[in-house]
Amino acid sequence: MSADQIYISTDKPPAEPAALVDDFAPSLITQANHHLCPGCGEPIAIRAAVEAIEELALADRAIAVFGIGCYTAFAPNLDVEVVQALHGRAPSVATGIKRMLPDGFVMTVQGDGDMVNEGLQEVLHAAARGENITCLLLNNGVFGETGGQMTTTTTLGQRTKTSIEGRDPHQHGHPILLSDLIATLDGAAYVARCAVNNAGNVARTKRYITRAYESQMAGGGFSLVEILTMCPTGWFVDTLEGPDYLQDTLAPVHNIGELKTP
Amino acid sequence: MSDRALLEGSEAVARAALAAGCRFFAGYPMTPFTELLEHMAALLPEVDGVCMNAESELEAVGMAWGAATTGHLAATGSTGQGLSLMQESLSEITNARLPLVVFNMARGQGDYFQATRGGGHGDYRHIVLAPMDVPEAVELTRLAFELANQWRTPVMVLGDYYLAHTYQAVSAPSISGPAPEVPDWALNGSSGGSGSAKVISPLGSGVEGEEGFDMGAHYAACAAHIQEMSAGVEPLVDIGFCDDADLVVAAYGSVGKFVRYACLRLRDAGHRVGYVRPITLWPFPSEKVQEAVSGSARVAVYEQNMGQMVDDVRLATLGAVPVEFIGGPSWDHSGFGIGPDITVPDISKRILKAMP
Numbered sequence: 001m002s003a004d005q006i007y008i009s010t011d012k013p014p015a016e017p018a019a020l021v022d023d024f025a026p027s028l029i030t031q032a033n034h035h036l037c038p039g040c041g042e043p044i045a046i047r048a049a050v051e052a053i054e055e056l057a058l059a060d061r062a063i064a065v066f067g068i069g070c071y072t073a074f075a076p077n078l079d080v081e082v083v084q085a086l087h088g089r090a091p092s093v094a095t096g097i098k099r100m101l102p103d104g105f106v107m108t109v110q111g112d113g114d115m116v117n118e119g120l121q122e123v124l125h126a127a128a129r130g131e132n133i134t135c136l137l138l139n140n141g142v143f144g145e146t147g148g149q150m151t152t153t154t155t156l157g158q159r160t161k162t163s164i165e166g167r168d169p170h171q172h173g174h175p176i177l178l179s180d181l182i183a184t185l186d187g188a189a190y191v192a193r194c195a196v197n198n199a200g201n202v203a204r205t206k207r208y209i210t211r212a213y214e215s216q217m218a219g220g221g222f223s224l225v226e227i228l229t230m231c232p233t234g235w236f237v238d239t240l241e242g243p244d245y246l247q248d249t250l251a252p253v254h255n256i257g258e259l260k261t262p
Numbered sequence: 263m264s265d266r267a268l269l270e271g272s273e274a275v276a277r278a279a280l281a282a283g284c285r286f287f288a289g290y291p292m293t294p295f296t297e298l299l300e301h302m303a304a305l306l307p308e309v310d311g312v313c314m315n316a317e318s319e320l321e322a323v324g325m326a327w328g329a330a331t332t333g334h335l336a337a338t339g340s341t342g343q344g345l346s347l348m349q350e351s352l353s354e355i356t357n358a359r360l361p362l363v364v365f366n367m368a369r370g371q372g373d374y375f376q377a378t379r380g381g382g383h384g385d386y387r388h389i390v391l392a393p394m395d396v397p398e399a400v401e402l403t404r405l406a407f408e409l410a411n412q413w414r415t416p417v418m419v420l421g422d423y424y425l426a427h428t429y430q431a432v433s434a435p436s437i438s439g440p441a442p443e444v445p446d447w448a449l450n451g452s453s454g455g456s457g458s459a460k461v462i463s464p465l466g467s468g469v470e471g472e473e474g475f476d477m478g479a480h481y482a483a484c485a486a487h488i489q490e491m492s493a494g495v496e497p498l499v500d501i502g503f504c505d506d507a508d509l510v511v512a513a514y515g516s517v518g519k520f521v522r523y524a525c526l527r528l529r530d531a532g533h534r535v536g537y538v539r540p541i542t543l544w545p546f547p548s549e550k551v552q553e554a555v556s557g558s559a560r561v562a563v564y565e566q567n568m569g570q571m572v573d574d575v576r577l578a579t580l581g582a583v584p585v586e587f588i589g590g591p592s593w594d595h596s597g598f599g600i601g602p603d604i605t606v607p608d609i610s611k612r613i614l615k616a617m618p
Contacts, residue, residue: 028455031473059455065328076461076468076475080454083331084463084475085324086354092321096328096336097449099312100286104451122324125317 026051028059031077039239041229041246042071044196045138048206048227049109053080056213058105063097065090067110067119070145071138074109088119091126094133102132105216112139112153116178120152123182123224130187130221134212137178137224140231141250148234152176155253159236175253179226183259189220191260195228195251197243208258220262228254267434271396271425274432275365276301278400279337281435282407283442284363285311286329286336288322294423294598295341295367302337305437319347327351330360331462333448335407335441339365342373349382352416356386357464357484361410363403364418367426370592370599371517374570377420378544385481387488389417389495390543394519396430402541404435411442413491420543423598424516497547500539503529504554507536509617511588512551512575513564514540517604521564524609535613540571548578555583562616564609565589566599588612 025032028050036043053062059080066075068087075082085093090108098106108115115123115137123135142160143149150160150167153175157166167175183191192208195201205227212223228250230242237245269277276298279287287306289299299315306313312329316322319340326338340348345366355362366377380386389409393399399421406417444450453460461467466480500518503525504510513521518539525537538554540547555561561583563572569587576585589612592599602608 030457030459031468031471033473035473054455061451062454063331063449063451073474075463076466077473079457079459081449081451081459082461082463083328083449084358084461084465085327086350089320089324089327089351092316092324093328093331095314095321096286096288096325096330097332098328099314099325100329100332100334101450121317122321125321 026054028054028079029074029077030079034073036070036073037233039230039232039242040070041140041196041231041242042138044202045136045205045227045229046071046074046109048202048209049136050078050080052206052209052213056210056217058213058217061103062105062107065094065097065106065108067108067114069111069114069138071109071111087114089122090114091119091122091131091133091135095126095131098131098133105213107134107136109136109138111144112137112141112151113143116152116176120176123178124185127182127185127188127222127224132216132219132221134216134223134225136209137226138229139226139250139254140229140234142231142234144231144234148236153178153254155249158249177254179224179259182224188222188224188260189262190215190223192258193226193228193254193256195246195256197228197230197246201256215262226254228256265434266431268429268431269396269434270297270429271399271421271427272297273301274396274400274434275403275419276305277437278403278435279363279407280305280309280311280437281439282404283335283439284337284407285309285334285441286326288314288316288325288338290316290319290322290340290344292341292344294369294426295339295344295365297426298339298365298367309437319344320351323348323351326362327355327360330355330362331449333444335361335411337363337365339367341366342368342376345373345376345381353380353382353384353386354464355416356388357384358462359414359487360462361414362416363406363410364416366418366420368420368422369597370422371515371566371570372591374543374565374567377418385485387492387544388415389413389491390420391417392420392515392541392543393425394516394539396425396428397432399425400432400435409495413495415491420515422516423600492545495542495545497545497550498541499547499550500541501550501554502537504536504538505557506534507558508534509560509562509613510536510538510555510558511562511564511613512538512540512571514543514571517564517566520604520606520609524606524613527606528610528613533614533617546574546578551575551578552582555579558583559618560616561585562588562613564612566592566604586616588616
């Protein structure tokens with residue numbers, strides 16, 4: 001950013017009003033203000049998820065089932081039909097919806113605590129059944145909403161409030177690499193992992209989400225997109241260090257790329 | 263349109279559910295609930311419905327929750343242990359204002375509190391109906407779906423091993439009846455992109471111009487709704503011989519049918535005994551119970567547990583009449599609450615011992 005771009009004259013009124021968050025929010029987000037922390041990756045992931053709905057013209061048949069985490073703040077503020085589920089339970093709720101509305105588009109939005117800790121059984125069985133739904137996993141490797149405790153996706157050596165000296169496999173066990181696990185199941189049609197820590201990865205995230213949605217609409221079976229997201233607050237790093245921390249801590253273990261395609 | 267047939271309780275209940283418009287069922291096998299799941303799996307495809315053999319009770323109730331959001335009548339069920347697993351969802355489904363019927367084929371009567379106190383976290387109640395036999399279960403199943411739809415709330419049908427497994431002659435409901443129309447609040451995706459997409463949530467809904475849920479207002483509305491149900495759902499009770507009774511015996515469910523018969527026999531023998539059998543366990547028919555026992559010297563409560571409904575009877579009578587507990591936990595080694603304690607001679611002996 002050059003100096004004249006950020007120069008603000010106080011001598012005269014601005015030539016145009018300041019851009020507000022609503023001005024560049026996707027149309028399917030009705031309330032773009034949010035109280036998530038600076039540097040959080042979840043709003044970027046939500047943005048990619050709803051933009052893909054709009055671009056594939058699915059808005060009038062989509063139902064999103066939300067789990068419980070910071071991202072839940074968006075549940076009542078989308079212009080997409082939403083069912084709010086419990087922590088861990090979104091895949092079974094999505095199953096009930098999809099079975100009654102087989103022509104609809106049904107997705108879940110869950111974090112790593114929600115999907116991989118509390119709800120592991122649900123997502124595994126939904127995938128094994130080949131349930132024709134799309135699950136989005138926002139994986140930041142910690143419980144963000146409760147303030148940075150270890151989840152099962154926390155990487156070895158990663159410091160959290162419940163693994164103060166770093167995650168030790170002898171004490172805390174090993175991380176579960178959910179996408180790798182799901183990709184082994186016959187019912188899973190599309191499985192991919194991406195991140196939102198730089199522009200290239202954000203574009204990739206949007207691409208993968210779009211492919212997952214297309215897979216569902218083609219009746220392909222279960223699809224999962226795991227999105228690595230920044231949580232500088234839960235990681236106890238400076239806001240601007242979030243993207244690099246993700247690259248150095250989560251990405252080397254939870255490898256980015258498409259794991260299974262139709 | 264119905265024909266008289268000898269049906270297992272589970273099948274009669276399944277047929278009554280479909281006749282009432284149920285189009286989705288999810289469950290996990292567990293004695294004595296299992297046969298209901300089996301009959302649903304066999305019958306629902308006949309009406310283009312869906313039955314899911316879920317991976318756990320947690321998922322069964324989740325699937326039913328999802329199906330309920332589409333406005334089609336949905337049901338799930340289990341026995342008390344499985345219901346324990348479902349409670350987190352049942353609490354939230356109540357606050358999400360969704361109709362759902364829950365069939366609880368309990369083991370004995372130890373789960374009265376679980377059934378009638380909400381059972382899960384949070385500040386809620388839901389409607390509980392306790393049939394005494396198969397024909398009554400058919401009628402109460404129809405009522406359960408009607409009340410669930412009317413009040414947009416979970417309704418529990420509380421049965422047991424006897425109800426689920428006894429064959430009885432009933433007017434078998436035709437399963438091909440029409441399902442109710444899908445209500446306006448239901449989701450199908452179509453309100454997306456309209457500027458005000460629907461949201462179904464136990465946490466409330468969004469407020470225009472603000473972020474997040476309106477939880478305070480929502481919980482207040484839920485509390486008001488439970489008050490309305492408490493006052494608006496007609497309390498049902500079966501009362502007999504209370505006018506001149508020295509002792510009134512209270513009991514519910516299958517056990518209530520044994521107690522009723524014991525009272526009948528004791529009447530024949532000249533004992534002034536009456537009975538009350540609450541059918542709606544929530545809302546508890548307090549006023550009707552109070553009225554029925556007002557002329558008696560004592561009330562005895564027979565339950566196959568350590569004494570749970572006895573609390574509700576005491577609350578209903580407010581100390582006007584002494585209330586004594588004459589039941590006890592089942593002696594059954596199988597744990598399913600089937601005899602040998604539930605016999606008319608044993609129950610009669612306990613009743614006579616409690617006579618004033």
